[in-house]
Amino acid sequence: MMDREESIQIKDRPHKNLHEDKPPEEHVSRSSALSDEQRLKVLSPGMLVIKRFLRNRLAIIGLIIIAFMFVFSFIGGLVSPYDESQVFKYIGTMSKEYASVTYNEEYRYVMADGRDYNAAAHAKFILARNTGKTTFTHQDTEYVIVEEGDAFYRIVSSQPIADITSFRGIVAINALDGEALTESLRASATEAILSGATQFTSEGVLYTVTQNGREYVLGRTGDAAIESKNILEPAVAGTTIGYSFAYEAEKAVRAENVSSFTVDGQTFEIEEEENLSVIYAVTDGGKTPYAIFSRMAIQPISQDVFLSLAFKKQLIESVAAGEAGFVQADQAGAEIEYSLSRLNNVYTVKSDTLTHLISIHEQPSWTHWLGTDKHGMDVMTRLMYGGRISLTIGFIVVLLESAIGVILGGLAGYFGKWVDMLIMRIVDVFNCIPFLPLLIILGSIMDTLEIDPQLRIYYLMFILGIMSWPGIARMVRGQILSLREQEFMIAAEATGLSVGRRIFKHLVPNVVPQLIVFATMGLGSVILYESTLSFLGLGVKFPLASWGNIISGVTTAYEMTNFWFVWIPAGMLILLTVLGFNFVGDGLRDAFDPKMKR
Amino acid sequence: MEQKKGLIQKWFGRKNGRGSAKSVNYMSAKEIRQISRENRRITDEFERVRNRENVPESEYTAVMKDPGNILEIEDLNTWFFTDIGTVKAVDGVTFSVPRGKTVGVVGESGCGKSVTALSIMQLVQRPQGQVVKGELRFATDDLTIDLVRIPTEKMQKIRGNEISMIFQEPMTSLNPVFKVGMQIDEVIALHNEGMKSEEVKARTIEMIKLVGIANAEGVYDMYPHELSGGMRQRAMIAMALACTPKLIIADEPTTALDVTIQAQIMDLLRQLKERINSSIMLITHDLGVIAEMADYVVVMYAGRIVEQGTAAEVFHHPSHPYTVGLMASRPSRIRSAEQLYSIPGSVPNPIDMPNYCYFRDRCNRAFEACNGDYPPTFSISGTHSAACYHYSAVSEVGK
Amino acid sequence: MIDDKRMKEDRFERRPSEVSLTEASLLEVKNLKTYFPISSGLFSKVKGYVKAVDDVSFSIQRGTTMGLVGESGCGKTTIGKTILRLTEITSGSVTFDGIDIHALDRRALRALRPRIQIIFQDPYSSLSPRMPVGEIIGEAVREKRLVAPEKFDDYITGIMKDCGLQEYHKDRYPHEFSGGQRQRICIARALALNPEFIVCDEPVSALDVSIQAQIINLLKALQAKYGLTYLFISHDLSVVEHISDTVGVMYLGNLVEYADKASIFDNPLHPYTMALFSAIPVPDPDVKTNRIILEGSIPSPANPPEGCKFHTRCSYCMEICKLEVPQMQTIGAGHQVACHLYKDGRRIG
Secondary structure, X not given: OHHHHHHHHXXXXXXXXXXXXXXXXXXXXXXXXXXXXXXXXXXXXXXXXXXXXXXXXXXXXXXXXXXXXXXXXXXXXXXXXXXXXXXXXXXXXEEEEEEEEEEOOOOEXXXXXXXXXXXXXXHHHHHHHHHOOXXXXXOOEEEEEEEEEOOEEEEEEEEEEEEEEEEOOEEEEEEOOOOOOOHHHHHHHHHHHHHOOOEEEEOOEEEEEEEEOXXXXXXXXXXXXXXXXXXXXXXXXXXXXXXXXXXXHHHHHHOOOOOEEEEOOEEEEEEEOOOEEXXXXXXOOXXXXXXXXXXXXXXXXXXXXXXXXXXXXXXXXXXXXXXXXXXXXXXXXXEEEXXXXXXXXXXXXXXXXXXXXXXXXXXXXXXXXXXXOOOOEEHHHHHHHHHHHHHHHHHHHHHHHHXXXXXXXXXXXXXXXXXXXXXXXXXXXXHHOOHHHHHHHHHHHHHHHOXXXXXXHHHHHHHHHHHHHHHHHHHHHHHHHHHHOOHHHHHHHHOOOOHHHHHHHHHHHHHHHHHHHHHHHHHHXXXXXXXXXXXXXXXXXXXOOOHHHHHHOOOOHHHHHHOHHHHHHHHHHHHHHHHHHHHHHHHHHHHHOHHHOO | OHHHHHHHHHHHOOHHHHHHHHHHHOOOHHHHHHHHHHHHHHHHHHHHHHOOOOOOHHHHEOOOOOOOEEEEEEEEEEEEEEOOEEEEEEEEEEEEEEOOOEEEEEOOOOOOHHHHHHHHOOOOOOOOEEEEEEEEEEEOXXXXXXXXXXXXXXXXXXEOOOEEEEOOOHHHHOXXXXXXXXXXXXXXXXXXXXXXXXXXXXXXXXHHHHOOOOOHHHHHOOOHHHOOHHHHHHHHHHHHHOOOOOEEEEEOOOOOOOHHHHHHXXXXXXXXXXXXXXXXXXXXOOHHHHHHHOOEEEEEEOOEEEEEEEHHHHHHOOOOHHHXXXXXXXXXXXXXXXXXXXXXXXXXXXXXXXXXXXXXXXXXXXXXXXXXXXXXXXXXXXXXXXXXXXHOXXXXXXX | OHHHHHHHHHOOOOOHHHOOOOOOEEEEEEEEEEEEEEEEOOOOEEEEEEEEEEEEEEEEEOOOEEEEEOOOOOOHHHHHHHHOOOOOOOEEEEEEOOEEHHHOOHHHHHHHHHHEEEEOOOOOOOOOOOOOHHHHHHHHHHHOOOOOXXXXXXXXXXXXXXXXXXXXXXXXXXXXXXXXXXHHHHHHHHHHOOOOEEEEEOOOOOOOHHHHHHHHHHHHHHHHHHOOEEEEEEOOHHHHHHHOOEEEEEEOOEEEEEEEHHHHHHOOOOHHHHHHHHOOOOOOOOOOOOOOOOOOOOOXXXXXXXXXXXXXXXXXXXXXXXXXXXXXXXXXXXXXXOOOXXXXXXXXX
């Protein structure tokens, strides 16, 4: 029944042979010279956009800049022989302090063997000498100052050896345990007590008599130390200078016309010069330098350096001559240049020593085209790696924000009503959040948690993406709202196309141009934002490079003026990249703009 | 595989012979730059001449050929220098508007009728658009001016005062943020210096009443969006008439309006013309409107006049095949036919037009002569002329 | 016979439901009301309604054209969209070939969609600018698998030829076409789905006069070829007169007069119809029509006058017009009019 009716119906309808029937209108688009397709070029909308874009000089400049940035950052990093955080060092001569020289104006002491004449005793000596006393007491021991020459004192201390009782001319001497008193000593002591002397000499040894009521104590003196302003130092490393040598040497040097002396059977010879005397030990074969005697204190800065005799000699000569420097061969025979500088009474000797140095703020050269930064890293290489991070962050953030923005904006625009209401209020809320303070707080939280710099970049991308989607969502929503009312969308609905197809084939392609323009413009601002944050120390952290934190490496006016090669290139790269993206964005907008259509 | 092949074909544009057409029509970037450089040179020269200061009066005064005319357009050429070539929007248009008469200019979109009006008003979008050649003689009270050569600041006085314009879309022609009354006040105050503000307002209300708005005081304080389309057009007309211009250019004044409102506005324009005795240049694509309003009719096609004459001549004896086709293609109760007559093809794109009759390819009466140069204007009667070789036997005027 | 077979293959199988039960009318609109809420404030409180279509009934017979005329804002476009269920109905019903369109679920509606198509006024905004013409025309055909994939190309080419487009236009984009050609593309898109009914919403208003004639001729030729049924919405009375079999006149959401072409144009009954017809300018300078000039403009559909909506502008206005809404009544042979001037099939007063 149905079938029959159907066939009838079809028969009733006019034939629909599409191939044989003449079209009802024959006259369209004859290839006449006046038809527009003959005289005007036609292109697909995409090609039209490309064509218009390519005609825009500024956009092409922008494109070239961006292409350059990509090559620079992503290929440059591979080509560059250096690593991102490779620190450059060099073995360089560095003017280091080597020794110091002063005219010694202080007393120095040499302690006799077995005595405990220490710094405190030395201080008491200075006090006593300044007040003109000849004795001073230190730790129950009485010391006697014996002047041997100008600014040369022998410090002598006495030890009780006997008690003496004197009663009306009768002197009784009782030797202390273990002491044997000779007759001559006894006679001398008696004589001294009777005469009331406090010191006497017997057989070349100085004795003291100390009165304690009617009792006297006889003390035998012994050398405790010598105090002198001269300095006696060993001439060769490893030599220790003994007390007796010091005493003898001092005496010998001071004495006129004495050119040799003997200590413990060893003969020494003095070679006297104005500020420095060298004492040689005379042996069978000849003489070897043994000690140096001078008014000058020569001290190496480093404790493990032993200054050679020749060095000292040369040094003192130069000091005396007022020279600014001298050349002296070191132990290996290499000539080393020393410079001499004077501050008050102190002369400082500096030598150019070889050390491992970090090449900080090295000026541009063929090895480092843009020099090095304050960490001794190659600025050019860091710019390349920094560009990588900046561009990557830019793209990922824009992708992220576009994804969120398109989805939410699309939902709001397509479904409208309460969905739109809800999403747009969320957008409003996001627009109200002050993001810079928030980022500063988050930055410091991440600092406290000591988050890995690599991880920190991901957080940064995420945060930047989250904060910038509302703009895109708003734009997409607006676009979709206006497109939804376009008649081609209604026509698509009328043809019964599925919702998915309507959205993805009709709606999305018409939103994409706006989105591309928006995203391109957004790229520039994200890069700028990232740089700002990195500059403030909140974004990408050292040792990872980013253009922002490269700039932040230079902070003071001095650095800015002198190390221009660190911050100007980074600044230029940021400027050019943002400019490039804006040029391209403008170019795209002009190219997509239907008003440009001819 | 097949798909891939198709894709490749599509990519190279070789499918269905489209590629060859494309390559012929391809315009290289270099070519376009060359054109724009050349355009820049030409327009800069025009701009330089236009922007001179202290132009002597003798340069822009002229003599009317017929003192009965208010406006004489002679060989007007308004060209647009675009990146893909020179668009001769108006190409040698000659006609005149007699005093107190209505001249209807009819044609399809892009035929140059609006550009003619804009040329008269010196409102062509410069610097791309330039009046390249021709004279626009306009008779003011004391002297005749050439509107092509008059300096812009002097033109300002003529615009609104002597010539005013009514546009198609009343909503976009009125500023939405000002009250209607204020906008009319402004025009009156601008052209009547020293007029007191009460007088201005009184005049405005008078004008609003004149265009048939009963509630004149109320409308005076309304914003454009509060008015309906017809009321807005009335307000626009009131504004145009505010300074009793000698010539009113009405560019599609009723196209955006409904039929009943259109009837109202046409009625109004007719009444007003009689009352203020000014000339009207009515631009429309609607033959019906022209027939009702116009004394003289000018038919334009692709920037040129194809036919002109009195309304009776043009409507009763349409001569140019285009005019004939245009009239036949309107459904009419008088000629009830199953199939409408239709002019084949479409209006040509006005870039780099070939030198033969522009209508030849769509014409059903084309013959050998049509392959020659663009036809000159042939006179059919004293007032009726057509640019078609079919009338070459009658007589030749002009060229 | 071969043709029939071929057609069956080329075009898709017809469903049994398509076989018309009421052979006479393909589309029936009964008491159609489409109101748009006017909401304001934060919580979208409904303040009132724009009564875009207010109680309209008519029916269209298969293979005929109904013209719908009226001024802007009278609701004629809304009727078109409501018939396609692009706008939801407020009350009433739209029955297409026995199917109540507004009672269908989404799946059934999508299945029905190809049978009713629409052509819009603006040929510029009704084509997606980023799709080649072939895709625009064939998209829905492919998605709905109306023709076999191997025949798809030929099918689309055939449709395009029918609409006066060339095969090489397929790869081109809408911006390369003039207004008239775009309108042809719109017609081809509608036609490709093998519809029975097409709503033409002012399809020629945006076109030049010489192009209008081409499109009108095309529509008529296609109707003759495919037996299409049109609802032709226009404000241009001459075009409507030329193309329609029956004509409905709308004023402010109401159908005020509905009759076949001859009787409505020769003998308009409603005062509004009379005024409307007399307002058409005649392209003949010698014909001086006795024009009825309507005063004022159309009231807002959000706040229409009481009683007969036309009474504010009507020169025959009576007391009853201000109070009572006139009902549709039939005068003579199927000539329907909603006016108090007529009672019991004849004019009073």
